[in-house]
Amino acid sequence: MAGIHLTKAAEEYLAELLAKQDTPGIGIRVFITQPGTPYAETCIAYCKPGEEKPEDRTIELESLKVWIDAVSEPFLEDAVVDFATDRMGGQLTIKAPNAKVPMVNDDSPLNERINYLLQTEINPGLASHGGEVKLIDVVEDGVAVLQFGGGCQGCGMVDVTLKEGIEKTMIARIPEITGVRDVTDHTVKENAFY
Known part of the structure; x- marks a missing residue:
């Protein structure tokens, strides 16, 4: 079957x-x-x-x-x-290895392609630190507004992760994206990994 x-x-x-x-x-x-x-x-x-x-x-x-x-x-x-x-x-x-994988392609809406990239490539890497990131919105000039959760919230290394890891990957994979912005409240440090 x-x-x-x-x-x-x-x-x-x-x-x-x-x-x-x-x-x-x-x-x-x-x-x-x-x-x-x-x-x-x-x-x-x-x-x-x-x-x-x-x-x-x-x-x-x-x-x-x-x-x-x-x-x-x-x-x-x-x-x-x-x-x-x-x-x-x-x-x-x-x-069911494909249960969580969004069905997206180059013609899919921008938000779906971003969420797919976050779920399949970026969040699995953050999961080892108990963290995750999600898309809040895409604003003017192609800036993806992201929010961190779990072990990433309040982590001292989040700026490096955002700029060196996530932003570079997103710009390379999704041509409409020009940058990323973090809207997480990092003063909350209860679950911070670092």
């Missing part, structure tokens, strides 16, 4: 769960809440007949029916649902 892959172990486990339900024809529905954002969560839920949406894609497996949410489908590319047994019984895991 293109996009998402259910391992045999996951299929057997889900089929067992479904067999315990009193609803003939019940299947599962796979969807992502807030796809393409840092808050994306991949979910599997019971799907009784009639609960699926007309635009869902149906996948008929040997022992169960799977409905894939149409909006979530592009974000479920390369997703794997597995069931691993351990001494406590076992655990269903969902790995």
